[in-house]
Amino acid sequence: MKKIIPFMAMMIAVLVVLVLGQNWLAQINKPPIKAANTNQVLNIYNWGDYIDPALLAKFTKETGYQVNYDTFDSNQALETKVKQGGTHYDVIFPSEYLVSKMTQEGLLAKLDYTKIHGFNNLSKHLLNQQYDPHNEHSLPYFWGTTGIMYNDQVFHANQLDSWGKLWNPAFKDQLLLIDGPREMLQPAMQALGYSLNTENQAQIKQIYNKFVALAPNIRGIVTDEKKQLMINGDANVSVTYNGDAQVVIDANPHVKFLIPKEGGPIWTDNMAIPKNANNKKAAYAFINFMLNSKNAAQNAEYVAYSSPNQAALKYLPKSITHNPVLYPPASQLKDAQHYNNQPLRYFNEYNEVYLDAKTQVSLNGGLK
Amino acid sequence: MKDNSRAKIFFAIPYISWLAVFVIVPIGLLIYQSLTNVQGSFTLANFHEFITSNVYLPMAFNSVFYALIITLITFMISFPAAYVLSHLKHRQLWLMLIILPTWINVLLKTYAFLGLLSKSGIINQLFSTFGLGTHNLLFNHVSFIFVAVYLELPFMLLPIYNSINEIDPDILKASRDLGAKPINTLSQLVFPLSINGIKSGIQAVFIPSLSLFMLTTLIGGNKVMTLGSAIELHFIVTQNWHMGSTIAIILILAMAVTMYFTRERGKRK
Numbered sequence: 001m002k003k004i005i006p007f008m009a010m011m012i013a014v015l016v017v018l019v020l021g022q023n024w025l026a027q028i029n030k031p032p033i034k035a036a037n038t039n040q041v042l043n044i045y046n047w048g049d050y051i052d053p054a055l056l057a058k059f060t061k062e063t064g065y066q067v068n069y070d071t072f073d074s075n076q077a078l079e080t081k082v083k084q085g086g087t088h089y090d091v092i093f094p095s096e097y098l099v100s101k102m103t104q105e106g107l108l109a110k111l112d113y114t115k116i117h118g119f120n121n122l123s124k125h126l127l128n129q130q131y132d133p134h135n136e137h138s139l140p141y142f143w144g145t146t147g148i149m150y151n152d153q154v155f156h157a158n159q160l161d162s163w164g165k166l167w168n169p170a171f172k173d174q175l176l177l178i179d180g181p182r183e184m185l186q187p188a189m190q191a192l193g194y195s196l197n198t199e200n201q202a203q204i205k206q207i208y209n210k211f212v213a214l215a216p217n218i219r220g221i222v223t224d225e226k227k228q229l230m231i232n233g234d235a236n237v238s239v240t241y242n243g244d245a246q247v248v249i250d251a252n253p254h255v256k257f258l259i260p261k262e263g264g265p266i267w268t269d270n271m272a273i274p275k276n277a278n279n280k281k282a283a284y285a286f287i288n289f290m291l292n293s294k295n296a297a298q299n300a301e302y303v304a305y306s307s308p309n310q311a312a313l314k315y316l317p318k319s320i321t322h323n324p325v326l327y328p329p330a331s332q333l334k335d336a337q338h339y340n341n342q343p344l345r346y347f348n349e350y351n352e353v354y355l356d357a358k359t360q361v362s363l364n365g366g367l368k
Numbered sequence: 369m370k371d372n373s374r375a376k377i378f379f380a381i382p383y384i385s386w387l388a389v390f391v392i393v394p395i396g397l398l399i400y401q402s403l404t405n406v407q408g409s410f411t412l413a414n415f416h417e418f419i420t421s422n423v424y425l426p427m428a429f430n431s432v433f434y435a436l437i438i439t440l441i442t443f444m445i446s447f448p449a450a451y452v453l454s455h456l457k458h459r460q461l462w463l464m465l466i467i468l469p470t471w472i473n474v475l476l477k478t479y480a481f482l483g484l485l486s487k488s489g490i491i492n493q494l495f496s497t498f499g500l501g502t503h504n505l506l507f508n509h510v511s512f513i514f515v516a517v518y519l520e521l522p523f524m525l526l527p528i529y530n531s532i533n534e535i536d537p538d539i540l541k542a543s544r545d546l547g548a549k550p551i552n553t554l555s556q557l558v559f560p561l562s563i564n565g566i567k568s569g570i571q572a573v574f575i576p577s578l579s580l581f582m583l584t585t586l587i588g589g590n591k592v593m594t595l596g597s598a599i600e601l602h603f604i605v606t607q608n609w610h611m612g613s614t615i616a617i618i619l620i621l622a623m624a625v626t627m628y629f630t631r632e633r634g635k636r637k
Contacts, residue, residue, distance in 0.1 A: 076607070173504065179590055181605065220507040220589025225482070234487040234506065344406070351606035355598065356423045362593040363426055 042282035043068045045078065045089040047269065050142075052302035059289050065282045082107055082274050089274055090283040096268045099138045100131040100341035108137040109273040115284040118291030121311035125330070126268055129338045130197075138270035139287065140308035142300075145266050145328065145336060146178070146186065147259040149245040151236040151252075160237070163260045164191040171217040176226045176238035181354035182339060184221060185211055187239060190262045196337045199346050208353045215361045230255055241267070243305045246325045257325045263335035268308065395620070401613035414614035424598070424615070431594040432622075435577035438516045442524040442573050443566070445517070450529040450565075451558060463529065470522050478586050481515050482506065485587075507589030515587045516580060523576075524569040531565025532558060567630040575623050595619055 042059075048071040056067050070089070072078045075098045081087055082102070094102060102108050113119065119139070126140045148160050159165060166175060166187055177184050182196070188210040189196055194203050219235055220226075227244055229235040231251045240248075245257035271290065273283045289295055297315035300307035306326050307313070313321045321327055342350065405411050418424045453462055469477065483489055485505040492502040505511050535558065543553045559566075579596030590597075595615050602612030 076604070176589075179585075218591065219504070220591060222585070222589055225586070228482075229486070229506075232486055232488050234504075348406075348606070348608065351608065352423075355601060355606070356421075358590060359423050359427050359430075359593050362430065362591050 039279060039281075040064060041066050041068060042091070042279060042286055043070070043087070043089045043277075044286070045070050045072060045081070045087075045092045047071060047093055048073055050093065050269075050303060052299050054302075055289075055295055055299055058295070059286060062289070063282075063285050065279075065285060079107075082276075085276055088276050088278040090277040090279050091286050092272055092274055093141055093269050094138070094272055096129065096131040096270065097339050097341045099270050099272060102272070103132065103137050104341070107274055109275045109277065109280065110136055111139070111273070112284070115288075116291070117288045118293070118311075121291055121293050121296070121309050123308050123310040125333060125336075126266070126308045129268075130340050131338060132270070138272040139291070140268045141271045141290070142303065142305040143266060143268040143308050144241050144243045144306055145259060145333070146183070146239065146241055146264040147245065147257055149230060149238050149240045149248060149255050149257045151230070151233060151254050152256050153254050154236040157256065157258055160258060161261055162191075163187045163262055165260075166217065166237075166239075167191070167214060169216075171237060173217065173219050174235070174237050175214070175217045175219055176229065176235050176240075177218060177221045178226075178239055178241075179221045179223050181350045183239075184354060185350070185357070186265055188214065190260070190264075193262070196265050197340045197342070199342075204349060204353060208357055211353075211357045212360045218361055221358065221361070242325050242328070246304065246323070249325060259328055259332045263333065263337065266333070266336045266338050268338070398613045398616050398620075401609050402617045405610055406608075414610050415618075417611070418614055418618060424595075427593050427598055428595055428618070430592075431578050431596070434513065434516075434580075434592070434594060435574050437513055438520060438577045439524075439570055439574045441513070441517045442520050443569065445521060446524040446528050446569065447559075447566070450525055450532050450562075451554070453525075453529055454532045463526075466522050466525055474519060475582065477519065478515065478583060481511075481518075481587060485511055506587065507591060509588070509592060512583060512588040512592045516577060516583055519583075520573045520577060523572040527565040527568040527572065528562055529565070531562040535561045564632050567632065571626060571630050575626055578622060579619055 042065040044067060046069065050071075051069075056069060059065065060067055072081065075095050078092060078094055079098060079102065082089065082092060083105070099108070116139075119135075122140060126143055127135055132138050148166075150157075150160055155170075159168065159170065177187070185207055186196060188207045189198065192203070192206060192210055194200075194207065198204065198207075220229075222229075224244075226235065226238045226240060227248050230238055230240075230248045233252070233254075240257070242257060242259075245255070248255045249257065271287050273280060273287075277283055290299070291309065293309055293311035294315055296307050296309035296312035300309070300312060300316060301320065304326075307316075313327070324332075402414055403410055403412070405413060453459055456462055484491055486492070487502050487504075489505070491505060496502055539557060539561075540553060543557050548556070578594065579599070580594055581596035581600045584590065584592040584594055584597045595618070599612045599615050599619075602608045602615065
C-alpha cells in the first residue's frame with residue numbers, strides 16, 4: 001500500500017501535465033475565433049481535403065464570416081451527424097443518393113433561388129436529375145464518372161470498349177473491381193443493358209448470375225489500393241473513377257483510361273443546407289461564393305476533380321479542361337446514368353445480391 | 369474475516385463495472401439486435417436466414433476451414449520452435465525477438481506485406497533472380513493464409529513455450545536414461561505435458577482467425593470471405609445491424625464451443 005500510492009500519484013501527475021501541455025499547444029496553434037456572435041460564423045461540413053484552403057480565407061475576407069470547417073470521410077458519417085442534430089452545420093456536401101435520402105427524411109432545407117446567384121454557371125447535364133428534381137435541395141460541387149483503366153503494354157483499348165468485354169477469358173485473374181454494392185455490380189448491369197437503378201426482380205437475378213460468371217476474371221475487389229497496384233504494374237485492368245485514374249496516369253504513363261461505349265455512371269457531390277442550419281444567410285453567401293466561376297476554377301485546380309461549373313472551365317489551364325479523363329467529351333456522357341436513392345426494400349435486395357455474389361466469388365476461387 | 373470479504377467486494381468493483389459496461393451490456397444489445405428486424409419487432413428470422421440462405425452457411429464453413437488451416441500451420445511451426453527455444457542458451461533474447469513484432473500495429477504489418485508481396489516486391493525480385501519469373505502473390509488464398517499465420521504465430525508459440533518450459537528437466541533426463549529415443553520423449557512426454565499450453569495456443573489463434581476481416585480485404589482482395597468480413601459489411605456498408613449481430617452471436621457461440629473442447633481437463637487436485 002505504501003508503494004502504490006506514490007505510484008498512482010505519479011501517474012496522475014503525468015496525466016495532468018499531458019493534458020495541460022496539449023491544451024497549451026492547441027491554444028498557440030489555433031487562432032481564436034474573433035466573431036463573438038454566431039451570426040458571423042459559418043459552419044461547414046465537407047469531405048476531407050475537398051476545398052482549396054485559400055478560398056476559405058478569401059471568403060472570410062470578402063464576406064466577414066468566420067468559417068468553422070469540419071470534415072467527414074463517408075456519407076454515412078455525414079448522415080448520422082446531421083440526423084442526430086447535436087451539431088448545426090450550415091453547408092454540407094452529400095453525394096447524390098444521400099441528397100434524395102436526406103430530402104425524404106426532411107433533413108434538407110429547400111433552396112431559395114432568389115438568394116442564389118450563379119446557378120447558370122453550372123453544366124446542364126448534371127442538373128435536374130432524379131435524385132433531386134429541379135435541384136430543389138442541392139447544387140453540384142464536384143462530379144466524376146466511372147470507366148476502365150488499363151496498362152497499354154498489356155491490353156488495348158479495343159479489348160475494353162464495351163463493359164461486356166470484361167467477361168473475355170483474356171482477362172483471367174486480371175480485373176480489379178470497386179468494392180461497394182452498386183459499384184461492384186455496375187459492370188454487370190451495363191453489360192446486360194439494364195438501368196443502374198433497376199428494381200425488376202428478374203433483372204436483378206440476371207445481374208447476379210452475370211456477376212458470378214465474372215468470377216474467374218476477378219483479381220480483387222478493392223477500394224483505394226487499386227491506384228498503387230496499377231501504378232506498380234501489379235494489376236493491368238481496373239474499373240475506376242476517372243479522378244483516381246488521373247492520379248494513376250500521372251504516376252504511370254502506360255496507364256490509359258476509357259469509358260466503354262455504354263457510358264459509365266456519374267456521381268456528384270453536392271452543396272446543400274440542412275434544415276437545422278444556424279446561419280442560412282452565411283450558407284447562401286458561401287454557396288454563391290463557390291458558384292462564382294473564378295473561385296470554382298481555383299478550387300477545381302486544387303482538388304483535381306471535375307468541376308460542374310461550366311463557366312469556370314475557361315479559367316482553367318487547357319491541359320486540364322482538354323484532358324479527356326477529367327472532362328470526357330459530351331459524346332461519351334450522353335448515355336451516362338446517375339445513381340438514385342433506393343427504397344429500403346431494394347437497398348436490402350442489392351446488398352443481399354452483393355454479399356451473395358462476393359461469397360460465390362470467394363468459393364469459386366477458393367477451395368479448389 | 370468479515371472485513372476481508374468486504375475488502376474483496378470493494379476491490380472487485382472496477383472489474384465488475386468494467387464487465388457490466390463493456391461485456392454484458394454490449395452482448396445484451398447484440399442479442400437484442402439479432403432478435404429484431406428493421407421494423408423493431410421480435411423475430412427469429414435472422415437466424416432462420418443464416419441457416420437457410422445459400423450465403424451464410426458456405427461462408428461459415430469457409431471461415432472454419434481457413435481458421436483450421438491457419439491454426440494447424442501455426443501449431444506445426446510453433447511446437448518444434450517452442451521445444452528448440454526452451455533448450456537454447458539465450459532463450460530470453462530469442463523469445464524477445466518473437467514478441468517484438470507484436471508491438472507493431474497489425475495494420476502497419478499488413479501494409480508492409482502489401483509491399484513485400486507486390487510484383488516489384490522483394491519476394492518477386494528473389495524469384496526473378498533465380499529465373500522463376502514474377503508471380504501474382506497478392507489477392508489469393510495462399511497469401512491470405514501466409515500473412516494470417518505470420519500475424520498469429522506469437523500467440524501460439526508463447527503459451528506452448530511456457531508450458532514446455534515448466535516441464536521438470538529431470539523427467540526428460542529420466543526418459544533419456546531409461547533409453548527412450550528423442551522422438552518418443554517428444555511424443556510421449558513433452559507433448560502430453562504441454563497440452564494445456566497447446567490448448568490455449570489453439571484458443572488464441574483459432575478464435576480470432578474465425579473473424580479476420582481486415583486481412584480478407586487487404587491481402588485477400590475481398591476474394592476471401594469470412595464471417596468477420598460479413599459482420600463488417602453488415603455494420604458499415606449495408607447497415608443491416610440485425611443480420612450483423614446475428615452473425616456475431618453465432619461467432620460467440622462458436623467460440624464457446626471451441627473453449628469447451630479445449631478447456632483444461634483433469635486438474636482435480
